Amino acid sequence: MFNKVLIANRGEIACRVAATCKRLGVGSVAVYSDADAGAKHVAVCDEALHVGGAAASESYLRIEKIIGAALATGAQAVHPGYGFLSENEDFARACEKAGLVFIGPPVEAISAMGSKAAAKALMQSASVPLVPGYHGDGQDPALLQQEADGMGYPVLLKASAGGGGKGMRVVEKSADFASALLSCKREAASSFGNDRVLIEKYLQRPRHVEVQVFADQHGNAVYLFDRDCSVQRRHQKVLEEAPAPGLSDEVRRAMGEAAVAAARAVNYVGAGTVEFIMTGDGQFYFMEMNTRLQVEHPVTEMVTGLDLVEWQLRVASGEPLPLSQDQLKVGGHAIEARIYAENPSRGFLPSTGTLKHLRLPEAVEFQLNGNVRIDSGVREGDTITPFYDPMIAKLIVHGRDRDDALLRMALALKQCEVVGPSTNIEFLHRIVVSAPFSAGDLDTGLIERHHDTLFAPSEVPKTPALALACAALLTREGGEAHGVSPWDALSHWRMSGGYTQALNWRLVGSDDEILAVFTRDSTSGRADNKQLELFGETLTFDWSHGDEPHAFVVLIGDKRIKGRVFVDGDVFHVFYAGASLAFEWQNLLAHAADAEHGEGRLTAPMPGKVIAVLVEAGAVVEKGAPLLVMEAMKMEHTIVAPAGGTVGEILFSVGDQVTDGAQLLVMEVQPAK
Known part of the structure; x- marks a missing residue:
């Protein structure tokens, strides 16, 4: 076993690897960027070194x-985590050249599986079933269009x-292919430095079903069963x-054996995931092999009781696999929910900001044999920045069967509280x-098929x-609730008699204004005879x-009624009955609301970079016409005419960085006829 491992990553996966290192008595080294100097993964590792600027290209991607x-x-040794350099053959080769053990597969395996097209050709020779498609070298747009037209729509560009x-x-129809191809290539070049694409029917x-595989340096290979990752938005997994x-x-069994055959075809070593796409009749097809640990590996750990990071360390240090195929068992059912800082109602746009309040279910991090587990790389007070993936935490539950796991997940999600960035917590619970x-x-x-149900307005009781x-x-x-002297009261204590206080509220996220009238009819100073007039009802009212x-x-x-309220200035975030609402107190003596939102004002939905301007000043456009394309967190967002x-x-040119809410261009809206 190694004495010290450098973790070439950040966030929750760096914390996850560090936890296993600590349990095994292995020293851990963190690396961090300017933006991560105070990050959790830096704090939990034994040592930490600064490696560059906030952008990943200036730090975590600098080999x-x-x-x-x-x-x-x-x-x-170096553990690459997932993302960043984890599947970069140049990085694996550089580790080897420097005399460092790369905790991952051999360079040749990364190379073989790094190109989806080459991987599919290899899998075909290994008799692993493939989805019909075009995986050739030719990248001429006319050729690609011809191939897509020939196989029939819809097709998937990858x-x-x-x-x-x-x-x-x-791509649903031939007329949309050319523009989709340009967008796909642009995003591919930005994210991976390679704009080559393949086409599949x-x-x-x-369904998206994947198999966890493991192989050692002694010729042993096993599969640690399967995971379903079908629930996705923007082709990214949400629940596993x-x-x-x-x-x-x-x-x-057939999927597991096919996954092992795929691993053996490239002389694989270490942890890998073979991803399959499955039809309703049970037929499955190879999609790709991820030559690293997956984000969703905790559900496999929960049902097998095994620490997959420990397996990685042992295999990389030359040990044989700890168990054979017939010794591996599944116990119960596990579900993982990815809690993101994002806004589901705005197309799942990532959300940035400080985690002013963060409360997650009681759990032990990286626990393998409990009912609730939290894997997180952030703490209350940390900031979700536009530089990296906006994940807040992975919430994992384990039950005796799927129904039990579903109940545990629903309850655990109700216990999550976040104030700061928008999150997908309520959306996850709805799913x-x-x-x-x-x-x-x-x-x-x-998600798309049940859109109306999953995105329906919240029905949290407002009273x-x-x-x-x-x-x-x-x-x-x-x-009032502190039992302090009336002489210390700031607003509404009176020497004698009662009083009435109007509390003006606005429901955050809407234009709803609500008046609550609080009355205290008492001449004794005691906390009795209190009333609250709300939504046309006058009710007795008290609190503690x-x-x-x-x-x-x-x-x-x-x-x-029991609930929790986190106060942020004049905004009161209420967590009640598993849901949340935010009310802004309209403190008329202190400030007035900002109502600047003019028609025709087009603003950035989040911080990012302008990568394409699709119109010129003076152009006459129709509603919905694409005007400008932004890139944020390596995802494209098209701004369209309202x-x-x-x-x-x-107001901005290609290459310009813009802040959240910045006005991008000016548009004179045509009056309605």
């Missing part, structure tokens, strides 16, 4: 910096060197589970409790939520602090 850090600290959903486009309602539901023993997911009716189009906000506000302004920070217990009418009109001044 010479990573190698130099490993050598400077005396590390014997970056040959891609992964993680980047550089993928579904787009299968209707397919193990084992994949609804597979027969015969199909499960987990939805009829198709609960029934195991899974395919990659689940109890606003009552909790009122309790928090009255506590802050007047000290709960047994933990931000917790309140409200008595409203004959109901006792209405028909004339383009005025274009």
